[in-house]
Every structure is written in structure tokens, then in C-alpha cells.
Amino acid sequence: MCSSDLVLLAAAQAADELQVKQYEGATECEDGDRVKPGDQLGMHYTGTIDASSKSGTPGKQFDSSRGRGVFDTKIGVGQVIPGWDQGLIGLCKGAKATLHRVLNDTKVNAQTKAKLLEASMAKAVEKRAAHLATVQAKAEAVCAKAAAVVAKSKAVTEGTDKETADAKAALYDKLVRAESARLFALKAKYEEFQKTRPMPMRASTQGGTTGARKTAQEVREEDMQLGPPPVMGQALDPNGPKAIHRNILQATISLLPTDRMPCYASCPALVARAAGATQQPGQAATERACQKKVTQEGPNMWRCLNGHVCQNPTFRYLCKMQVMDHTECLEVNVFDAVAKQFFGVEADAYTRIYEDPSLEAQLQQIHKRVLWRRQLFRLRAQKEVWQDVERVRYHVDDVSSVAFVKDGREMLKEVKAALATGQN
Ligand SMILES: [Zn+2]
Numbered sequence: 506m507c508s509s510d511l512v513l514l515a516a517a518q519a520a521d522e523l524q525v526k527q528y529e530g531a532t533e534c535e536d537g538d539r540v541k542p543g544d545q546l547g548m549h550y551t552g553t554i555d556a557s558s559k560s561g562t563p564g565k566q567f568d569s570s571r572g573r574g575v576f577d578t579k580i581g582v583g584q585v586i587p588g589w590d591q592g593l594i595g596l597c598k599g600a601k602a603t604l605h606r607v608l609n610d611t612k613v614n615a616q617t618k619a620k621l622l623e624a625s626m627a628k629a630v631e632k633r634a635a636h637l638a639t640v641q642a643k644a645e646a647v648c649a650k651a652a653a654v655v656a657k658s659k660a661v662t663e664g665t666d667k668e669t670a671d672a673k674a675a676l677y678d679k680l681v682r683a684e685s686a687r688l689f690a691l692k693a694k695y696e697e698f699q700k701t702r703p704m705p706m707r708a709s710t711q712g713g714t715t716g717a718r719k720t721a722q723e724v725r726e727e728d729m730q731l732g733p734p735p736v737m738g739q740a741l742d743p744n745g746p747k748a749i750h751r752n753i754l755q756a757t758i759s760l761l762p763t764d765r766m767p768c769y770a771s772c773p774a775l776v777a778r779a780a781g782a783t784q785q786p787g788q789a790a791t792e793r794a795c796q797k798k799v800t801q802e803g804p805n806m807w808r809c810l811n812g813h814v815c816q817n818p819t820f821r822y823l824c825k826m827q828v829m830d831h832t833e834c835l836e837v838n839v840f841d842a843v844a845k846q847f848f849g850v851e852a853d854a855y856t857r858i859y860e861d862p863s864l865e866a867q868l869q870q871i872h873k874r875v876l877w878r879r880q881l882f883r884l885r886a887q888k889e890v891w892q893d894v895e896r897v898r899y900h901v902d903d904v905s906s907v908a909f910v911k912d913g914r915e916m917l918k919e920v921k922a923a924l925a926t927g928q929n
Pocket residue numbers: 772773774795796797809810811812813
């Protein structure tokens with residue numbers, strides 16, 4: 506008997522490759538404590554579609570024993586799915602491991618592409634054949650005309666048909682052969698293309714709020730697979746889970762906490778810009794504002810954590826909002842540039858209005874502008890450790906209004922493409 510904890514990452518088709526990563530428990534043990542085919546095992550497992558899956562819903566958990574009790578099975582005898590059946594063999598009692606089944610997605614896609622190419626090639630060849638038939642008919646007509654002319658002249662001179670027939674055959678041959686050569690060249694070109702070039706993929710744009718959308722629930726489920734936050738100076742494991750997920754979400758801002766001002770006083774002192782950092786408009790290429798939080802130490806005297814002292818801090822937005830769609834709510838963090846788009850005023854102006862009780866109506870007006878608007882959010886999800894607890898933190902990197910007409914066209918295009926290829 507073996508109590509092991511198993512995280513199973515898989516998708517829906519035939520297996521190509523299996524990776525077993527043990528992350529807890531003993532790796533050395535007595536032979537009797539090592540799993541072998543035919544053993545009766547008890548374990549917990551969680552099965553999730555990998556983020557790289559093209560056929561399944563990435564990040565989707567499709568099964569788990571958690572909350573149901575330990576799962577008992579005989580291993581290595583085909584009672585569980587391939588991969589799981591092989592991946593446990595050799596592990597020690599109490600081991601926890603991630604089984605990652607890399608599936609045949611790319612091969613399946615290549616086959617589909619090859620079929621589509623074959624079909625389009627057949628169509629083109631057919632078209633050329635039809636064209637060839639027309640050319641043949643034309644050649645026949647030309648030859649008949651030539652024959653008539655030759656026959657006429659022959660009839661006049663010698664009265665024989667031999668040369669007429671030869672001339673006709675020669676002209677016919679020449680025309681048909683020219684067309685055939687073109688047809689074969691075209692066929693060869695298609696075959697070459699089929700071998701070396703993949704089918705053009707649907708263009709995907711980076712950045713902005715274009716691209717495939719997910720529901721809040723899908724986003725959250727996918728983000729359960731996020732790896733730990735990256736450690737400074739430590740290389741990322743390219744085979745490990747992603748540290749950042751980016752998703753487009755169409756949602757409504759459902760809550761704007763107003764118990765705290767959504768702005769902070771920041772340090773306006775200029776500091777050297779880190780290499781590779783993005784430059785804000787109106788700033789020198791080599792300098793940027795410090796932007797650290799400042800605290801007031803006296804009238805017209807503020808100091809930041811870096812020790813800069815200023816008379817007038819710059820206010821910047823730093824707010825939490827709750828966004829929701831028909832599936833779930835998410836708490837998101839919004840920084841200055843994006844928040845400005847929501848509030849419609851600079852953080853300095855917002856602060857003045859917020860702090861002046863006589864401007865309450867104006868403040869309500871601004872909040873009204875933010876709340877209950879349907880928007881497209883580009884979300885960045887990252888794990889962070891807060892008071893020893895890991896949690897996922899969301900940032901809004903970009904926002905734009907929903908373009909319903911453009912959306913409709915995109916969806917129609919997808920429906921048409923699906924119909925054309927006979928897939929669903
Ligand atoms: Zn500073």
C-alpha cells in the first residue's frame with residue numbers, strides 16, 4: 506500500500522511523452538516500498554489540462570480525489586489512464602509527484618493541415634484541368650480552322666489530306682504540352698509547399714485588449730496552475746509552471762472601495778532610469794520620477810523611503826477594484842495610467858476633490874463614471890506570498906471599451922471558419 510499524492514496534468518488524446526517530477530517524499534526506499542505493476546495503491550490526485558493544450562481548455566481541472574477521499578486502484582494494469590498507469594511505477598511510498606503528459610497536439614494539427622492542403626491542391630488541379638479542357642477545345646478549333654485552310658490550299662494544289670492532319674496534330678500537341686507543363690509545375694509547387702510550410706495560423710496580436718477572451722472563472726482556474734513568484738537572480742525553469750499569466754477578460758467593475766483614497770502621495774524626485782525601462786511621455790530618456798510613497802513630516806515637507814525631500818508630492822492612483830462577469834468576481838489592482846482612464850481625471854485632481862467635503866457631488870459623479878461599465882481588461886496574474894500565504898494577485902495592464910460590432914464580426918468569422926473546415 507502506498508499513500509501518494511499525485512498531480513496529474515493531461516489532455517484528451519494519445520500520449521507522446523511522459524514527464525514525472527517528484528516534489529516531495531523519499532526517492533530512496535526498500536524495494537518493497539517501491540511501486541511496481543499490479544500493486545494496489547491508495548492516493549490523492551488532481552487532473553488538470555495543461556496550459557499549453559490546444560484541444561482542451563487550458564488550466565481546467567477535470568477530476569480530483571480531493572474532498573472525495575483516497576482513491577484506491579491497482580496500478581500498471583490499465584485500470585487508470587495511460588501516463589498515470591506508467592508514471593507511478595518506481596516511486597516510493599509517500600511520494601508526491603507531478604505527471605505531465607505531453608500530447609500529440611502538434612501532430613494532430615499537422616495532419617489536419619496536410620489534409621486541408623491536399624484538398625486545396627486537388628481543387629487547384631481540378632481548376633487547371635478544366636482550364637486545360639478549354640484550351641484543348643480552343644486548340645481543336647484552331648486546328649480545325651488551320652486544317653480547313655491547309656485542306657483548301659492542298660485541295661487547290663495537290664488534293665491530299667496527309668499534311669493537313671500532320672499540321673493539326675503538331676499544333677495540338679504543342680498547345681496541350683505547354684498547358685500540361687504548367688499544370689505539373691503547379692502540382693510540384695503545391696507538393697513542395699505542403700512539405701515545408703505550415704498552414705497560416707490565425708493572426709494573434711500581442712498587447713492591447715485584442716485576443717482570445719476568458720471568463721473570470723476560467724482565468725481563476727488557470728491561475729491555480731501558476732508557479733511561485735520568480736526569485737531575484739534565479740533563472741526560471743523553462744519546463745516549470747508559468748510565473749505570469751496574461752488574459753483578456755470582458756467584465757464590469759462591480760465594486761470600488763471608497764473607505765480609502767485610491768491614490769497615494771508619491772515622490773516627484775528624478776532618479777536614473779533602469780536600462781530597458783519604458784519611457785513615459787514628457788520624461789527624459791535617462792531619468793524617471795522616484796514615485797516612492799512619501800510621508801508628511803511638516804508643513805510643505807514630505808520625505809520618501811529613498812530619503813528625497815519635497816514640498817509638493819505627486820499623487821498617483823493605486824487602487825483595488827472588484828470586477829465581475831457572469832461567472833465570478835475578481836479583485837484587481839489598478840495603477841496610475843490605467844486608473845486615469847477609468848476616473849477621467851489625474852490623481853492630483855481626484856485627491857483635491859476627495860479631500861474637500863463640499864465637492865462630494867463631484868466625487869460621486871466620478872465614481873459613477875467608473876462603476877458598472879462593461880470593459881475589456883488585460884489582466885496579469887502573478888502569485889505572491891502575503892503573511893506566509895500564497896495568493897494570486899491581479900493587475901490591470903490595459904483597458905478598453907467593448908467594440909460590439911467588431912466583436913460580432915470576429916465571432917462570425919470564427920463560426921464561418923469552423924463551418925468551412927467541418928470542425929465544431
Ligand atoms: Zn524619492
